[in-house]
Amino acid sequence: MDFDLMITSFPKLLGATVITLKLLSASLFFGLFLGLFFAILRLNKNIFINKFAYGYSYVFRGTPLLVQIFIIYFGLGQIEYLRSTVLWVVLKEPYWCAIIAFTLNTGAYTSEILRSAFQTIKPGIIEAGKSLGISNKIIFYKIQIPIAIRQSLPAYGNEIILMMKGTSLASTVTLMDLTGVAKYIISTTFKPIEVFIVAGGIYLFMTFVIHNLIKYLEKKYSFQQ
Amino acid sequence: MELLAFGKTGWGDELFYATLMTVAVSVTAMIVGFLFALIFTPLKLSKYKTLNFVGNFYTTVIRGVPELLVIYLLFFGGSGAIMYVASIFGYYEYIEINAFITGAVAIGIISGAYSTEVFRGAIQSIDKGQFEAAKVLGISKFVQFYKIILPQMLRLAIPNLSNVWQITLKDTSLISVTGLVEIMRQSYIAAGSTRDPLFFYSFAAVLYLLLTYISMKLINKLEVKYSRGY
Numbered sequence: 166m167d168f169d170l171m172i173t174s175f176p177k178l179l180g181a182t183v184i185t186l187k188l189l190s191a192s193l194f195f196g197l198f199l200g201l202f203f204a205i206l207r208l209n210k211n212i213f214i215n216k217f218a219y220g221y222s223y224v225f226r227g228t229p230l231l232v233q234i235f236i237i238y239f240g241l242g243q244i245e246y247l248r249s250t251v252l253w254v255v256l257k258e259p260y261w262c263a264i265i266a267f268t269l270n271t272g273a274y275t276s277e278i279l280r281s282a283f284q285t286i287k288p289g290i291i292e293a294g295k296s297l298g299i300s301n302k303i304i305f306y307k308i309q310i311p312i313a314i315r316q317s318l319p320a321y322g323n324e325i326i327l328m329m330k331g332t333s334l335a336s337t338v339t340l341m342d343l344t345g346v347a348k349y350i351i352s353t354t355f356k357p358i359e360v361f362i363v364a365g366g367i368y369l370f371m372t373f374v375i376h377n378l379i380k381y382l383e384k385k386y387s388f389q390q
Numbered sequence: 391m392e393l394l395a396f397g398k399t400g401w402g403d404e405l406f407y408a409t410l411m412t413v414a415v416s417v418t419a420m421i422v423g424f425l426f427a428l429i430f431t432p433l434k435l436s437k438y439k440t441l442n443f444v445g446n447f448y449t450t451v452i453r454g455v456p457e458l459l460v461i462y463l464l465f466f467g468g469s470g471a472i473m474y475v476a477s478i479f480g481y482y483e484y485i486e487i488n489a490f491i492t493g494a495v496a497i498g499i500i501s502g503a504y505s506t507e508v509f510r511g512a513i514q515s516i517d518k519g520q521f522e523a524a525k526v527l528g529i530s531k532f533v534q535f536y537k538i539i540l541p542q543m544l545r546l547a548i549p550n551l552s553n554v555w556q557i558t559l560k561d562t563s564l565i566s567v568t569g570l571v572e573i574m575r576q577s578y579i580a581a582g583s584t585r586d587p588l589f590f591y592s593f594a595a596v597l598y599l600l601l602t603y604i605s606m607k608l609i610n611k612l613e614v615k616y617s618r619g620y
Contacts (some may be wrong), residue, residue: 227556227602228595230572236595241583273456294531326454333456337567344458357467366454372454 173349178364181346182371188260188332188342192267193325199268200275207280218276225273230331233270238262238338263335271328277374278324278381282316283309315386327370343367393584394593401580401590408576409597415494415572416559422498423558424610436512443507452503457496457561463495465568492543493565508554510546513539552609558604563598573597597598 206218225233241247241256255261286309294304336345347364351357396402405558426448433445452460473485516539524581566574577594 173451222597224599228598229560229568229574231563231597232591232595234580235574236588238590243586292618300546330454330456333458334564336458344456344462348460348462348476351462351466355466355470357465357470361459361463361467364459368456368459369451369454 167356167359170350170354171357171363174360175363177350177368178343179358181343182367183343184335184340185329185332185343186266186371187261188335188340189325189329191264192332193328194268195264195268196271196275196328198269200279202228203272203276203318204279204283207276208283220274222273227271227276227359230266230270231337234263234266234338237266241358258334259338260338263332263338263340265344267328267331267335270331271324274327275321275325278317278320279313281320282313285310285316308335318379318386322375322383325375325379330377353390392434393463393580393586393589398401401584403577404580405573405593405597408571408573409601411570412559412562412572412597413601414499415490415562415565415570416555418490419497419501419558419562420496420555422494422503423503423554426499426502426591427509430506431509431513435513436463449503449506449595452500454505457500457564458567460500461493461564464492464499467494468492480586489568489570491566492568493570494564497558497561497565500561502555504554504557505551508547508550509543511550512543516542541616548609548613552606552613554600555605559596559601559605568573 199232203218203221206214207222237256238259241262247253247256255265286323288310290308292305294308297303301306333343335342335343336348339345341349345366347360351360354360391548394400394405396406400532415601430445430448434449436442436445449493456464469485472487476482476616520538520542521534524538527537541562563574566578573594575581578589581590584590
């Protein structure tokens, strides 16, 4: 055991954690909206809209995240037309490519989580709202969404942890996130175990925090209140 | 389409073999994972706190740390660890483990953690009376497990194991970083030499979709088989 290496690499890895957290929070933020949007499309009665939303979630859940990042980072740059548009400002940066890929990926999983949450809402609740003369829009925003959030918290907590682990793939497109820096230190010092303990410890700590945060929220929004 | 031709002119045959490699690694990793689950599920269900701790430590660490980090640990540390063990037995030559074994073991350790959780959940949801009834009838522990617990457990475990299989299948794309030529690595090579990454990575995505689709169909059949009588 090389404890000196563990101590000296800790600040470097902690610095890289900032990038991991930035990637995670940005993709979760955009992914939540995307997921909500597609969950609503899934509930649409029009079969084409419905199928389109299903296709989106099927493709992004059925392929590895690595393929998705590579298509966006290496693949889209190949289209000449894209290079001349404003989009190129975003797509030439690996940072934004990673966020786009993560957003699309987590959006697909989130849409499934939210859809099943919407479907478990008892029709009686919606009917009760209607018979009280509440408009459809308010039923949706004030009744359906809060119940759906409550229902989907445990599953969404898992998704956050999965996404946190997913951000490690950003290191494959040259980003120096926690895993990227860990790999760099391992390949220069050839001390994989020491670096794994420190980097893994940081990841576990984040998992622990997220896990407890979700537990707290679950309690706060539970039906008992 | 020329790009996908078989033979020397295209990448069709290479990608075909790469797909077989992905399937081979996934199946091996799944089996390695079952072996890990076989060790750690009893630990998690054990009466003893220390054994419980060991089981929980494994599943918590592996499920809380990115897959890529586990792969790097084994890729850079695997042969070192084996050489260390070998040196105890007096063997000091350089040992290199091939990429297939490194990959299958790395992904196996990960899928094992998920399988352990699935088996633990399945065993715990079997009614206590079943164990007691078997005991009262004087059935040996071995027969009790194979004839009474296992068949009931499988029915409950298969839907969740199918999720583990999907995760494992997708995780194998990560071992392309170690140089094993599976779908992802082959697409990377093809994309590099033809300068057509968009096509090859999209094609890789199609191959993965195909694999997940076919395995879903097969697993559904298994599910029907094991839930007959319900």
